[in-house]
Amino acid sequence: MWVxxxxxYFFALMTLAGGVLTVTRxxxxxxxxxxxxxxxxxxxxxxxxxxxxxxxxxxxxxxxGIMVLFLFVIMLVNLDQAxxxxxxxxxxxxxxxxxxxxxxxxxxVLYRGAGAFRLGAPAAPVSKMGNTEMVADVxxxxxxxxxxxxxxxxxxxVIGSVVMAKKRI
Amino acid sequence: MLHPIxxxxxxxxxxxxxxxxxxxxxxxxxxxIILMSIELILNAVNINLIAFSNHLRxxxxxxxxxxxxxxAVAEAAVGLGILIALFRNKETLQADEIDLLKW
Numbered sequence: 001m002w003v004x005x006x007x008x009y010f011f012a013l014m015t016l017a018g019g020v021l022t023v024t025r026x027x028x029x030x031x032x033x034x035x036x037x038x039x040x041x042x043x044x045x046x047x048x049x050x051x052x053x054x055x056x057x058x059x060x061x062x063x064x065g066i067m068v069l070f071l072f073v074i075m076l077v078n079l080d081q082a083x084x085x086x087x088x089x090x091x092x093x094x095x096x097x098x099x100x101x102x103x104x105x106x107x108x109v110l111y112r113g114a115g116a117f118r119l120g121a122p123a124a125p126v127s128k129m130g131n132t133e134m135v136a137d138v139x140x141x142x143x144x145x146x147x148x149x150x151x152x153x154x155x156x157x158v159i160g161s162v163v164m165a166k167k168r169i
Numbered sequence: 170m171l172h173p174i175x176x177x178x179x180x181x182x183x184x185x186x187x188x189x190x191x192x193x194x195x196x197x198x199x200x201x202i203i204l205m206s207i208e209l210i211l212n213a214v215n216i217n218l219i220a221f222s223n224h225l226r227x228x229x230x231x232x233x234x235x236x237x238x239x240x241a242v243a244e245a246a247v248g249l250g251i252l253i254a255l256f257r258n259k260e261t262l263q264a265d266e267i268d269l270l271k272w
């Protein structure tokens with residue numbers, strides 16, 4: 001299907017361009033908006049991979065929740081001074097060397113490992129259930145305990161962020 | 170002629186996004202943008218999980234992606250709370266100027 005291929009390259013370009021702009025922009029607001037572009041690209045890739053529930057979660061939670069939180073914090077703190085200073089620290093060349101080394105390793109593994117991992121044709125679909133139904137079925141049966149632990153984690157995060165951001169307890 | 174998209178394409182994309190995020194974490198000075206780069210890294214992980222979930226027709230990968238998103242939400246909330254507390258005390262958000270524990 002050439003439509004799938006075209007959409008994959010469109011969303012991949014959107015994701016990578018958004019990521020690069022996020023890391024390189026001077027202004028934090030521009031970075032946040034580039035990150036939103038990148039997250040929407042990732043959401044499109046989820047849709048291409050038949051993960052419709054996660055597509056909705058990505059849009060609602062990441063773009064609608066986390067990024068609004070980021071923009072609020074950018075508004076609360078004063079970043080005018082920071083935008084005028086150097087954007088990268090002095091060890092950026094070392095970071096670039098490390099990233100290039102890891103990138104070379106990953107590229108080698110992907111190039112040579114496609115056979116070793118047996119990344120052949122995808123398996124046949126097993127059930128006729130919809131995506132959300134399948135996710136719910138597994139999440140609330142097999143992963144019920146981790147699900148409850150995640151709720152405790154979120155409670156701890158709520159309390160922690162309130163304690164951290166409060167001026168005096 | 171366009172080639173069909175395989176799981177390896179998604180893995181390569183995920184690796185590229187991971188490297189971009191790592192570069193942001195290692196090289197940027199602004200802590201807000203370091204936190205955004207961590208979000209990029211977590212999204213790279215999610216692309217990987219979803220690609221294998223689709224490849225193996227196994228929905229466990231998507232459930233794991235939901236847990237990753239939960240952890241990302243918790244991390245962003247606490248991280249931004251710490252950031253506000255830090256800005257109130259130090260009046261700066263440059264990662265290399267916050268060196269209270271540095272000898």
